[in-house]
């Protein structure tokens with residue numbers, strides 16, 4: 001299949017590209033390199049350096065490359081930025097998305113796969129959260145993901161654009177940047193690799209559901225292959241890990257004693273976050289196979305190598 005990945009030079013998009021190429025697909029990447037890196041893009045992929053909001057340019061790509069499926073990863077991913085710049089956030093995450101959906105409709109794309117987020121749930125303590133829970137986001141970023149989901153469902157209901165929505169928990173792994181959602185693994189790994197102290201906000205007993213990026217990439221391939229699976233799925237491990245436990249594992253992996261500094265909790269930080277993955281396991285035939293310690297070892301090795309460059 002000819003598959004477009006928007007944001008394919010980014011952390012998650014580039015791993016999806018690797019997995020699709022390994023599965024025998026032809027991959028086309030559109031990325032403006034605002035946070036992504038050219039060296040992340042699989043060498044076999046066709047790359048266009050462009051902004052997804054350039055509608056004429058995108059129309060040409062859809063025509064020339066005969067796009068059959070789309071992974072939409074390009075987004076503004078920073079919660080604090082969304083609060084400081086709501087217009088820019090919505091312009092990319094909502095209007096940018098509508099532009100791509102419109103092209104999918106006109107070019108009769110066979111599947112549209114979207115990266116949504118645990119941010120749609122807000123601070124709901126009925127963990128592990130199922131997809132049926134209400135969406136009550138706490139940030140404009142979360143709100144753009146809810147709005148994007150609503151557009152995607154309506155494009156399906158009115159124009160029959162086939163879709164799968166994947167709500168990621170905290171994704172971590174090689175090529176991650178410090179700004180996005182799951183940044184704590186990046187921040188701790190980089191500090192350890194550089195011999196700096198670690199800062200923990202709050203008491204460190206807050207929990208997150210850390211899912212390894214290669215498992216997330218595999219979930220995306222499953223979402224393409226599975227038939228009759230239109231819908232919304234949590235992509236998560238269903239395992240709660242405290243920030244203190246994460247820090248202990250990374251300190252153990254790095255093998256260097258480090259000073260840990262505790263700061264007051266940041267306002268708006270959710271205390272417990274874990275998503276149920278039963279629906280994805282049943283309907284997509286996917287399950288996460290990477291244990292946290294193993295995934296962190298791969299990730300730390302990557303960041304230590306980057307620091308050494």
Ligand SMILES: NC(=O)c1ccc[n+]([C@@H]2O[C@H](COP(=O)([O-])OP(=O)(O)OC[C@H]3O[C@@H](n4cnc5c(N)ncnc54)[C@H](O)[C@@H]3O)[C@@H](O)[C@H]2O)c1
Pocket residue numbers: 006007008009010011012013030031032033034035036037050051052053072073074075076077092096115116117118167168169170171172177180181182183
């Ligand atoms: N990292 C996580 O834990 C996490 C969790 C939930 C959801 N997500 C979602 O997954 C998707 C990918 O996130 P990521 O962590 O890989 O972030 P990332 O910043 O590494 O990737 C985003 C990519 O989009 C590109 N991009 C941004 N604006 C663009 C534009 N206007 N035109 C073209 N390209 C543009 C960037 O250059 C970058 O390569 C995002 O939609 C994000 O909201 C991520």
